[in-house]
Amino acid sequence: MTYSLLLYILLGLGLVGAMSGAVGTFAFLKKRTLVGDAVSHSILPGLVIGYLLMGTKDPYVLILSGTIFGLISIRSIDLIHQKSKLSIDTAIAIVTTVYFALGSVLLSVVAKSPNGSQAGLKDFLFGKAATLTENDIVAFAIVFVLVIITLIVLFKPFQSIAFSADFAGGQGWKVKRFEFILAVLTSIVITTGLQAVGVVLMSALLIGPGAIARYWTNSLKKMLLLSVVVGAFSGIAGGLLSLSKDNMPTGPWVIIVLFTATILTLLFAPKKGWLAIQSRNRLNKKQMAEENLLKTIEQLREKGNNKITFQSILDQRRLEAAVFDRAFSALSKKGMVKINDQIISLTELGVAEAQRIVRLHRLWEMYLTARLNFKNDHIHGTAETIEHLITADLEKVLMEELNFPSEDPHQKPIPYGNAKQ
Amino acid sequence: MEMLSSNDGLNIILALLISWSCSILGVFLMLRKMVMVGDAITHSVLPGVVIAYLMGSGGENYIVLLGAAFFGVLTTVIIDFLFRKLKLQEDASIGLTFTWLFAVGVVLIAFFSDGNADIDQECVLFGELGLSFMDKIIWNGYVLGTKSIWMIGPMFLLILILVIKGFKGFQIISFQTDYAASKGIKVNKWHYLLMILVSLVTVLSFESVGAILVVGFLILPPATAYLLSSRLIRIHFISIGLATAGVLIGYLLAQWFDVSISPMIVLTLGFVFFLTFVIKMQNTKHLK
Structure with a gap:
């Protein structure tokens, strides 16, 4: 040729x-x-x-x-x-x-x-x-x-x-x-x-x-x-x-x-490829597991439980053992949880983060009932999802919109920590 | 016009068997909105056909059928994979899959045929119904049909039996896939059965009608019938009737004008669709 x-x-x-x-x-x-x-x-x-x-x-x-x-x-x-x-x-x-x-x-x-x-x-x-x-x-x-x-x-x-x-x-x-x-x-x-x-x-x-x-x-x-x-x-x-x-x-x-x-x-x-989407999903899942674990410990603390163990966490919220282990070791690496003689406790950092998630959950429940006329028994599921998604900016807007309510629709306290400033 | 000979008779029998098989399958393809997947399959069975040609002797052997069934299913699997797993939009998934498999088939032909005229691109695209009588089976001086007829005939019977036996299954997945799934009907089973049958019929009609025109056999009679009725059984009967008329008239016209037969049949079917469409279109206008 x-x-x-x-x-x-x-x-x-x-x-x-x-x-x-x-x-x-x-x-x-x-x-x-x-x-x-x-x-x-x-x-x-x-x-x-x-x-x-x-x-x-x-x-x-x-x-x-x-x-x-x-x-x-x-x-x-x-x-x-x-x-x-x-x-x-x-x-x-x-x-x-x-x-x-x-x-x-x-x-x-x-x-x-x-x-x-x-x-x-x-x-x-x-x-x-x-x-x-x-x-x-x-x-x-x-x-x-x-x-x-x-x-x-x-x-x-x-x-x-x-x-x-x-x-x-x-x-x-x-x-x-x-x-x-x-x-x-x-x-x-x-x-x-x-x-x-x-x-x-x-x-x-x-x-x-x-x-x-x-x-x-x-x-x-x-x-x-x-x-x-x-x-x-x-x-x-x-x-x-x-x-x-x-x-x-x-x-x-x-x-x-x-x-x-x-x-x-x-x-x-x-970003749009299969691999990128998979790894993003994995990251999201990991973050959600960690946040759920923190939240569960915080809920136990609220109940006055001073001796939180792995077992009491699992009794409160059903978590897969592997997921639990991974989330726990990630959190302790971040310095949010400690374990001493089988007793699990939150550090100061852990408390702040756990309270943030509980706060978001309860604020959102408040918003659904107060502004969108949802019934009390229809709000928990949505809040479980949205608590992982609300950004700091949105949180601020929510708090101001609802004027810093002290309790959620189920009469549970909304923890503010330092968030009010 | 010359008188029709017994060779014409054999060609017509073959064409009728192809058109009836296609008609039955086409109705379900159309109702399932899977015409494009069917279209894709007719092209993408090519590698299977080529591989079988290379392995075995000539066209009509059972390896061809196995190869076709395999590549037919592979096509739907790849399309589903691109669409559902990799999130490529559906039209692009279909278009890329069948062109790719067709391309692989053509490359295989080029690599291995080396001037072997048994199979070429052209026969894949067009087919030649007029020559189908050449592989006559003669026993004790009696013509017992042709090899092609003896391949597609049992296939037609198989389709007929499967559809009659499994009519409820086909019916329910044609109209309401989700409902069928919720009733515990194995949608996938029927789906892949349909795809395998489409692949087999396509391959069996490769030499006589070609990969592109077989789509016309698959979709024109069902679409015309669908314009005339909405009941599944009636659609089937009207469609088979139209297919029969299309084959007979198309064949005669092709002889009359001395042009290629299978395109003329598709053109006739298309003309019937056109007339029905125009009449029905005016009717709906009138109603409005």
Whole structure:
């Protein structure tokens, strides 16, 4: 393979990946990525009709005729969904297969016409990255620039629509018009991208980059940028991998790269990844166990129990032995509890922290009854949860709102310690 | 138009058996709002098919079926894993899973086929019903159908028996999954049974209709029937009727215009859906 051919392939795949990433971000946020799959199948009759009418496989003609059918398919899906009791997934499947069937029938007509060769059209079905020409690259680049410019110019309305169509309408944007522009962009990108990865795999290129970007950032601008980079990267990396063997199709390798990257992201992304969520949950659980233990000791102290042992704690509150042990050793490391001759006591620090939790619990019970008219027997459960969540600021607001009550609804004292100052 | 030959008869029998099997399964897929998962399965059984082709001789062997069932279940497991455990939104979970498995299948073809024309991307996408009569089974000079018919026929009977036997189970998970679970019905069992059956039927129709058009067989008759009725048993009967009509008319039209058969059948089914949709759409407008 010559160097320039290799360059074309990688450049083409990079461009397709980048533009799919950009447009796909919006499809992902609107949870409409499977519409992309429908569009990529429905474009087929458009391509064949474009070829039959114009008698040429000129990429621009085919992109135009393909895009028109892409738009028709999106409109058909919406129409079926809105005007019948069929669900959106049924509508998508109907449109996908019927238009694809129409395209297949037309293809078999072309195959039988005297000067008909399906070769150029078949490229759209399976992708032809290995045979991309300079012409194709120029076409890709033009589409890419067009898409990026449109997204930059119309960023504000697109942002509102991606957030919520109703919200965008409320802001005064003409939602229908901008959704149409977005649909046009999506169709153009899909038609263009088909030449590189083929009809079945195109939708992955729309989904993957957006999904990955979503897990790394909350800002739409950063998401778009990241999505473009990820799309371009997977295009190029997939292209390189496909060179491992002659006659190796490119599209599948792009999708394999993309899928791997998505899985890695889902697992390891900071904050939103599976691992991050797991460790956050563990931390929360640990903190709750410690706070519950402190609170239980404080409740025993309130009852006048001077000889608090492990057993008396367990009698007061059922705790798993392992959880108990871990919480206790963590607390004694923090210098909040002491153990002397089997007798457990709180240090000054421990008392303050234990009283804080009891206070939050009882303040919240007070708030539920006094302000939200809850019955006395309905408040304990909620307070058990919320006591671990209320911040110092919220605590202050609560105390002032309730004017420092001395007892909770069950006539138990609310300990303030130094909190009143 | 040429007279229909006995070969056409064999093709039509095959198409009918496929369409009836798909119709029964499609009704449940549609009501469970799992059309997209079904769509995904039709694509993602490809690696199973390829591996079976590589291991065994030709298409119709039982390894293909096992491979298909395995990858069909694997698909739903991966989708569920991405969606429930890793919290990726559902549409993206489905879209990424089936494209990935399909991609793996295509790569496998490229790695191992080496010009072996037995299986290629194109046959996966399109299928060719018109050639199904080629694997005729002849005994003592009598044509006893084709290999394909003898594969899909028992499958259709199996589906029929399972659905009749387990009608209550399928019915209840189609309409009220949560209620079914609360009644102690093993929702997962029915769910995976449905997915396995979809995988098997898909694979059995691979060569004749292809991975994409089989979705049309699965969803068009049930969706049209659903527009006409809301009662499960009626939906099934209407759907089978429509499937039969679609196959017969589509086949004749394909012969008439000399075009590919299975796309023409799907197109016919689509046209019937379109007519029903337009009539029903006007009716609801009228009522409003």
